[in-house]
Amino acid sequence: MLLNGIQIDDTFAEAFNMRGTRVIITAQNLKWAYHAANAMTGFATSVIGCGVEAGIERELSVDETPDGRPGVSILMFAMGSKVLMQQLENRMGQCILTCPTAAAFAGIESEDKINLGKHLRYFGDGFQTSKLIDGKRYWRIPVMDGEFLTQETTGMVRAIGGGNFLILATSQPAALAAAETAIEAMKLVPNVIMPFPGGVVRSGSKVGSKYKTMFASTNDAFCPTLKGATNSELSPEIESVMEIVIDGLTFDDIASSMRVGIQAICNLGANSGVKRISAGNYGGKLGPHLFKLHDIMSGNNA
């Protein structure tokens, strides 16, 4: 498939089942909401080393937040409910409780609940106060800047992580510029996050390694400096590859995000230096969700 002079490989991204949650962070102003949210979603690029993958989904206006203050919504994903609960409570305690004026609220409804302030309330040392408002329980914990307000729980849903595509370009600046363009467009898609720095990952991995202790290692087939030294996927003119990884609440959300991102790159045309769009997979044997690039771009998939 050729879109505006850029080749779309006949391949697929392979994604996994995850558990996801959404938390709404508000503060006195957007600046402090971002400070809290950035801390909470920091060091959360990959479940391999961070436990969770998290990111800021979007900004929320004062009309959209429970307490009428400016805020942001964040999405957080983990491979299982236990680790998601543990990471959320740790990050709430270290990043939201500590951030001036910040408050946290449930951002998603579901039968499965996950603790936001349920245990954090004990920080109040007996001075904490519960309020049940419209059937939802909140905790008010006295802190030095006033009161820390948090909802007791938020929802936890089944989600999908690991949707991705690769941008193959003739130079590193061209690959990065195209990735940035894609990320700007994908940020407008709801229910997804791109958890890596700036939304882009340059160290795509394959399963396994020559070293026994490593269960993932560099994706040598897409490393441009190894074109002659390994079984490369790259043609001679490709000098840099960037990957965008997407976690989302549903298959359709990720498919929609991938389509928007790839389309934004293709709109740049072949003169941008981008030659191919591909995707990372494990032969379709590990992940239950396959995002076929041709189907996504022809609108058959979502």
Next chain:
Amino acid sequence: MNALTFNLKQTLQHSVNCSDLMPSHLANKSTAEIACIQINYGNSLVRVDEIFAITGSDAQHIHFKNTSGKLDYLGANMTSGSITVEGDAGAYLGFGLKNGEIHCQGNAEAFAACSMRGGLLKIDGNTGDFLGAGSDGSRKGMLGGTVIVKGNAGDRVGDQMRRGLILIEGNAGDYCGSRMIAGTIGVLGDLGAYTAFNMHRGTLLLQKQPKLHATIQDCGSHTLPFLNLLFKSFTNYNTPFSKLSTQRVRRFVGDAACSGNGEVLILSV
């Protein structure tokens, strides 16, 4: 279907226990069956049709007309539907109410919303003592739901209240929030003496500062973000409380006499 209507036929000499005249008890009963239900009138049992003229058939929406303050236990332990009292109600209005809505268009006697667990109770007039308190021997008062009083309330509002919301648009008597365990009481008017007496936890949201006794301690003026959530929840109801907007309050905590952590919030004007 027309609302099932009980029209009081006579001036009552004694109290009538109306606890059986609520939607779940009367569902699928004919007018004749309802007429022969035995209810307490003073110390004797009488048929319902000796006290009331019965019309209509929709037992989910019950109306009481031409009522008096001797009709006790209206809507007691109700679990669904609605009851409209077109006049005054007796004691224990909405006693143990679990769900549904009760609207009293006149005054209600003491113990309204006593041991209430859920639903909505609206009183357009005044009500007596022990609004939202516990019943005899109970260690806990109201356990949930919302009460809105357009007029004044008597003494001991929310005594031992455990959960729920009471909004009083008029005045409240002495000992408002006494022995309160949790929940929220709002009062727009004046309060009597000993507000928050022996209060353990919970919130009194007041527009006017009452004279507080020595063991209720001043914690200064603050801006509390949770009030925005509370005020938003008031917009579900037709009450002046829904027009509150300030998050600036003076906070008093007590009752220190019982190591209490209850709060009295005085809204800034």
